[in-house]
Amino acid sequence: MSREQLRTTYNQRKEKFGMAITRQSRLLNYISLFRLMALVATIWFLVLGIKHQGWPFYVASVALLVLFLYLVTLHNKHVIRRKLMRHLKSLNETELSCLEHKFLDLPDGSEHADSSHPWSHDLDLFGKGSLFQYLNRTSTLRGNAILGEMLTTEPGNPEIITRRQEIIGDLKGQMDFRQDFFARGHLIEEKDDDLKDITRWLDAPAYIRKNRWLFYLALMVSALTLTIFISALSDSSRFWYLVYMLIFNFMVLSPFLMRTNQYQSVISKKHDLLEGYAHLLRIIKESSFTNEELNQRKERAGDGMREVRRLSKLLNIFDQRLNMLLGVILNGLFLFDFIMLHLLENWKDKNHAQILEWIEITGWTDAMISLAGFANNHPHFAVPHMEVGQPLMEVTGLGHPLIADHKRVDNDLKLDAEKVVVITGANMAGKSTFLRSLGINMVLTYMGCPVCATTFRTGYAGLYSSMRTADSLKDEESYFLAEIKRLQLIVKRMETGEPLLILLDEVLKGTNTTDKKLGSVGLIQRSLKYPIRCFIATHDLSLGEMENEYKGQVVNWCFESYIKEMELSFDYTIRKGIATNMNASFLMRQMGIMD
16 A cells, blocks of 8 residues: 555545544434433323322333433443544544654653663654654553563564564554554553552452351341342331341441452452453454464453453442442442452452453554554555574665655665774764664564665664763763763673674764774774674764775765855765765854854
């Protein structure tokens, strides 16, 4: 599907869901009107029944009450349906905006930002205008977290990358599934601590486990209460026995009441959250996949759908004790707390190990949907190839995915056994952008996504960068010391002997020219001992001399700037060799800073 076809598809879906919202709103107005009429008629026939003492009026009143309750349920159902349509319409509007690279109003993932991470800070993975902000379509907190983890974690081996590519390839064409999952996920009102509360509840034992007799007592009391109630229908004086039951039951309950309240405080009002997750599991279960891993998760989702929904219903019933009137009746007559604690603990015994796995399945699917959406929106991006032990690096048409097509300048680069690439060039010529393009496409490769290139073939390697080192007033650390520490971490990673891609932008900016050159040369010489590929962007043309000393290991590439008729220009194209033009003095003269 081309970009133009994508625009057409998203526009059609936006219009379709817009019309569905209009229809739902019209239907809700009709239901609201009939619901009001049913309520008025219910009261009217009740009044007539009282006035005329006629049982047909009471029957009509009850029938209309049933109709009213049905219309309330129907109204709620269509309210949810309208919300789904609104989320679907909004999603397609978002996709249209992202096709035009307008995405700065979306969640930016700044909660995942970490300036000490090996690459995320340098490559603009989180924050305003970031890759996360561009590709994120997650609708659950766990999905958001998993997507953040995938952006900041090396997969470990190329087999994992291949598996992810296959999963994304399967999900890419399933727009209905992806968008339905997104819309349903956005109906879940989820708080940061909800999953922690569920975990705490799973791990916390309840007193009912050590006092099983309380459950059997509750059954006996419930049976006795029902017996009294039935017998009292023929002799109303027996209703007084229920008062004695109330007194006895509350005497039994009182020593356990505080512990029951504490138990419920952890899991209280989680039924809507769990019902939402049950719906997501149902969407997974009812979908068709060709990928084996997706089908395995689909089968587990089927079990989870049923059990999570059952837990949601149990918690909804348990929460009725919070209603003052219902709580008194249910506990006073049936020892309701003991019965519900027993049922909840039985559910926990059966599903303790699986519930977090089911929630993880929804989060993982949520994250993969974002990646599949990214793949679908970039049909012209290439599937990268990464192999263990592959010395060749070949990239053609390499660009930065966050730069719009009409503004982006793509580049080609091919390396054989060279370990260090010295990239020289003037300010603003494109050195840093090239390094970030290389790094961000490496991250996309890790996640299994297509990359902004025509060809992207390289050996499997880890990733480390030093491009935006910052000082720290809090730690009383200068910029220079922070950079030295960063380089120390890179060297330690090199010393593990694992293949590593290193991106360095203007090494040792915080020292004098002579010291800077000595340090840069020393770092390059050190790195040649290890299985690395290091890209160093620099203004220091003398570093280019190392190509002659280390033939086949160090190679020069550059970006040129051009001054013609007192105008400065760039072509942002990388080429072999050392840069010949610099522009700092020219710009300073143009701006009147120097003569």
